[in-house]
Amino acid sequence: LAKYPWVSLVGPLKVIESVLRGIAQVMFVNNPLSGLIMLLGLLIGNLSAGVGAVAASLVAILVAKVLNFPDEVISAGLTNFSPVLVGTVIPALYPVFFHAPLSVPVWLYLLATSAFSVVVFAGLGNLLGLHKIPAYTLPFNVATSITFLCMRAAGYALPAPEAATASNDTSLLQGDEEEVEWDRVLMGTLLSVGQVWAVESVPCSVLILVGAFLCSPILTLACFLGGAIGTFTSLVVSSAPYSAVYSGVWGYNGFLAGGAIAFFMIPTGRNLFLASVNAVFATFIMAALLPVFVANQLPVFTFPFCLGSVLMLAATIAAAPENLVASPSTPE
């Protein structure tokens, strides 16, 4: 299906296919049908995030054309997956971090961020390409971090409402005695799927898993396993209260970390083990980066996944280059 002859189709269809593939590429799936199901999930989970993903993708395709990207890279959605995340994460996290509703300037920032992320994708791709290592979603992370800091500098952030702070304090006080609620940890594992796109919604997570499973069961299992490992590891490297664990925030880096190894390496038992280690690694890095990012009032985005996976892939390439798949599509 990945080789479906779509070049012959007319322009708008090509654009739609590129947009859909870009949505699925976030979790390494190169398939428009999977992308369509995932987009449905996003729209159900958070309407703004779904719209943002499409808008950001359209800008990205335009910029990619201006930058003369090869046609097959654009149509495979490779130039769009970072913009897709820009388009979902800004609408989803802006209200949380800036205590303000979405406004027109924020949408303009979103489109500019999408454009910048394509430039960063091209730049980092060139730099890391020499080492045969992908930049993963680093372009999204870099561009969105810059934008969040810009919007804060431009005075977009409203003061945090009193109530939220107060309830936080209370839960912190209760923290030390809190028991881990294992059913909510399991729910957190499921929610971590949608949290990759910063959407916390069970139907969204389920639709994303279904979409991915249609295209590549092994990859989906590796991702899900990574998300579970990340969620459970986070109980060790964070402290109570575990509300962030229950909402899936601690699992999405592990989810991507598991997929990243499964996608670029031949699926053997040893590489599955490495994927698990990578998920633990990403969760450790997340725990480490969190306080540094909080000090700058930034979310950690998917930086932990990117940094861990770049190192892990570089490590495994160095040790055993024959393990790398020649042309990564799906493990099957």
Next chain:
Amino acid sequence: LAKYPWVSLVGPLKVIESVLRGIAQVMFVNNPLSGLIMLLGLLIGNLSAGVGAVAASLVAILVAKVLNFPDEVISAGLTNFSPVLVGTVIPALYPVFFHAPLSVPVWLYLLATSAFSVVVFAGLGNLLGLHKIPAYTLPFNVATSITFLCMRAAGYALPAPEAATASNDTSLLQGDEEEVEWDRVLMGTLLSVGQVWAVESVPCSVLILVGAFLCSPILTLACFLGGAIGTFTSLVVSSAPYSAVYSGVWGYNGFLAGGAIAFFMIPTGRNLFLASVNAVFATFIMAALLPVFVANQLPVFTFPFCLGSVLMLAATIAAAPENLVASPSTPE
């Protein structure tokens, strides 16, 4: 003129030419006459900065000789342009950030910083050279950041005078109602030229523009356009009061960002567009880095320009390598 036969001249003249070319190289101009006019501008705008530029250059030439740099690199001023910035920025910004007058130990730090910046230039040049990407003024940024942090650690900083803090508070209170004064924004665009060397002075800016224009009108226009774009973009990504905008502080990264693309790429309409995008990009990055640097009581120097331009050049090379000029001298 760039190919002027100067190798046959005697030692001191060679050194003078290298110093002058190094001053002009800050804005990509390889011409001793331009450098002389710019040095005049610097001396008029800020005497200490002008003297510092020359002193730092002399140390840099010495270090470059010890490190066995090729003769043509030294004489083109390529080893000196980071030291030139070290020499102008430390005398210009030290009194502002440390609330203390220049002293002998500060000058010794300046000379050591100049020497280190040459080492960093050689090191980064080697690392980035593999990717065919210049390090721009990163050596200056790295070396001067280290020195500023060192001087603070060594207890050089005096407490900020009360008056300055008070007046800042007042202007912050008035901030929300402040109107943008467009004539002062235009003046800020002009002042941003001198701010590249951290000198805020109209005659200095004019002399620098004249010097650069003599050698390369296209490059000068690209830089000036970048400075204007940066200054106007900053109105979007910063909040009132706009005193920093009016003094040119927000434009110098755009100024360099515009020039960086114009210098390394063939001057077509498309590349002029990319130069403009790069100037916007640099200004976004500046807004993002500012709060992080302020937390460490550091100026952002030209980090925004360097980071943005490295990525942008890497992006454009990846997309269209034929656009890169084979041997960058001047666009003409």
Next chain:
Amino acid sequence: LAKYPWVSLVGPLKVIESVLRGIAQVMFVNNPLSGLIMLLGLLIGNLSAGVGAVAASLVAILVAKVLNFPDEVISAGLTNFSPVLVGTVIPALYPVFFHAPLSVPVWLYLLATSAFSVVVFAGLGNLLGLHKIPAYTLPFNVATSITFLCMRAAGYALPAPEAATASNDTSLLQGDEEEVEWDRVLMGTLLSVGQVWAVESVPCSVLILVGAFLCSPILTLACFLGGAIGTFTSLVVSSAPYSAVYSGVWGYNGFLAGGAIAFFMIPTGRNLFLASVNAVFATFIMAALLPVFVANQLPVFTFPFCLGSVLMLAATIAAAPENLVASPSTPE
């Protein structure tokens, strides 16, 4: 001795030799006897650190085997020297930074950190290898920083005891008038040897020097010179009270920086000069990084040495590639 035929020995002996070589490799010495003497020093100076070094090395050898590292890299101890530092630094610094005694979870973190540092070693080795530059102890720095931040996030840190804070305040007040006690500066130079492993102990430092001297007198002298330069330079870039100088904390980056150049370059007068410059450079970087790391409640580890030496080695390779030793073993 470096070429001692050990491949024929049985498994456990191979492991022991790899562990011992790994300990000595921290200061570029590839010799099991030196490693044994150094291990003795570590055990005398800080029993937990010595045990930690061995435990971390054993985990590292296992991980290196899983990652399919070539046999000669493992047996030379190259995969172990970062883990050795993980094993000595965590037991030595954990009680200081977390105000809590070592516990079983901390030891488990130690073993996990050791495993991660091997992955980082492989990853960075692959990335920097293209530039023919070693990653030095960066893997140790990255892995241990992450772990310290993780342990803090997981609530391991107890509040600092009042007494310590109070006595600090007192010494800070006396600071401005404090005279430099030169005999204690000299003692700090000696203590800086052990501080490479985060062990502050005269017998430990002496045993380490003896062990290294047996294998390579020139390298040992270059290291010791670097440590002395670092310790004396720190008097310029830090402010009173100088208790950290006296305890050797300011010298260990210079110690390693001196050795790093002596080890990878042909031992000429010019390169000895560069080694000295590198030691000054590392100390400047340390002064610069210290406040940034303190803000995140982290020690600077050996980041200053790594960053300085990567740049300095890249600089010298660029300038004069013939200076690099083809196959670095010992200068003799």
